[in-house]
Amino acid sequence: MKLKIAFFDMASCEGCQLAILDCEDIFLHILDLVEIVEFREALSETAPRFDIAFVEGSINREMDADRLRDIRARCSWLVSLGACASHGNVQARSNALSPAENLQRVYGAEACHTVHTDPEYWPLWAHTRVRAVHQVVKVDYHLRGCPVDRHEFLHLVKRLVAGSLPRFARQPVCVECKYNGNECAFAHGETCMGQITWGGCDAICINGGYRCDGCRGLLPGANLEAHRALLRERGLGEAEIDSRYRLFCSADVGPQEAQP
């Protein structure tokens, strides 16, 4: 029997699900391997149980955490899909202020009072800290990146279909950048997170002319002190270095445990 897979989204741009819908050239081939039973971006169907749940997005409210716990109870493997789900992504920068203060800045004090006291709709406005998925439920695998890399998605699905463990290279973006023959971003005056960031993206942002901003999270075992010293030499202050480290990982600052 084909494995049943399902997709869910929390607070996110839904770009990671799009990245998967964008596998046009192999789309029909994927459907030979698995049955997609729930995918709100593309299908009407819903399903009570499934083998793999892909969850995109960060958890910003208790109602979303409840929904996530329900999804966890309905699946065998839960995969966090992309930087929002894995580390909170840029929206977790808002954790610097309280949720109430954030709401007031955007909607104004008067509107906030109205919505917070609305008997029917107040749960929509009851924001908590922005959390990564693994801070609420157990996560079996992380697909990293903003957005995810479709080759890693395919690798994961094929391995699970074959009954073996997915494996992701434990190396920094820097290694893949060298394979691509790029000039180091530091060489043209940029500061780059490639040395300490978990690879697997083929250094796509440096290939495209930019730097690595660390969207895939800190690589376990990376020499952060040496990297910080490098950034200090380039004139970055401590606060700015912290801000760069946390840009995509604000809900989850430290390196994550290695997955099998």
Add this chain to the structure above:
Amino acid sequence: MSNDGHKTWTIALNHVTRVEGHGAIKVSTRDGKVEELKLSIIEAHRFFETFTEGMLPHEIPWIVGRICGICCVGHQLAASKAVESALGLTVSAQSQRLRRLLNESQFLQSHLLHVYFLAVPDYVGVPSVLPLIKTHPEVVKRALKLKHLANEFTTVIGGRALHPMSNTLRGWRKLPDLDKLEQIRARLIDALPDLDATVGIVKSLKIPDFERETEYVSLKHPDEYALYDGEVYSSDSGETTPASDYRNITNEFTVPHSTAKWARWHRESYMVGALARVNNNYHQLHPAAQQAAETLGLRAPCYNPYMNNVAQVVEIVHCAHNSLAMLEQVLNEGLVEEDIDYTPGPGHGVGAIEVPRGTLFHEFRFDDQGRCCDSDAVIPTSQNINNIERDMKAFAPRMVAEMSRDEVTLHLEMLLRAYDPCISCSVHMLDVEFVD
């Protein structure tokens, strides 16, 4: 089932969106009359206004693209324009042409996805594109081919299909490869018959018969069909207003059942998006697109919101032909490396652009150190929500009188889907309750 005159239902469609995400529709009827209709937007807020704080000018376009996966290019370009306006930076003709190409490649991606994957299944009576693989394999293969081409188009220009990194303030960090541009041009020419076939499919769809005239708002440009540049035009006033005055255009306000703000301008609500653009700027469409509009029976002004799907097809044809013309120019003239250096500093600016679902506004303010200290974005979907709910309220009594409850549900979903691919797909996760 229908015409019994005593229908008492509550239809609750849960999990529909803000920018992509989650919304819900609730309709209560008693004795055949619509008592209550609410389009709720239940998406969790991501506090974009807070997460840009302290960022340097060139970091902003790259990061705010993360607001929306489907419109990431539009957000990046609107932000680039706003920041450049704040700092008084100039953009070369070459870079402006590349940005127009990047934007139109995103229009192709987004409209193709919406028309083929999200809208067509409704009209054929299937829950998704998947059953069509068996029944209409040639349609699905064409859809995948066109979508793949549009994605590669964005990739070649921007560096990646999602959250592209090559465009920055003032221009391109790394210029597109001319050989790859030539390949895209050849493939676009090769795909023109597929676009004719797309027009043929959409012509065969039976569009629901419903009209409600509203205010149509879009950019307008003296020399071109406005997608990248222009001032904001209202069909009510017949005049354009500078984008920098956007707060007096969108007049945002908050309602408890929607975490997206609502908007209104000259009347209670207005519409942005493909139909608004075609209505306002029909005569500037590429002749091939005007021909497609005629074939499809879309005559401006058109007051049927379901025809937004048809307007998207017209824009697919426009963007394909217009992109071909621009690619030709780029290939003839070549591309030269440009100096894109700039110095961060204080300033304040607004940028507006048309994205597939309507007019998008961004605003940023920078302090003396050149750090972002204030930002705002008004997104097409939040401008449309108010108008969609009013369309629903106008159409629902007739639906309830004439249709079965399944048909009412479908027509409400299709109406929402007609406006916006993100919302439209979200309506799919519905939970329909009928209460006698």
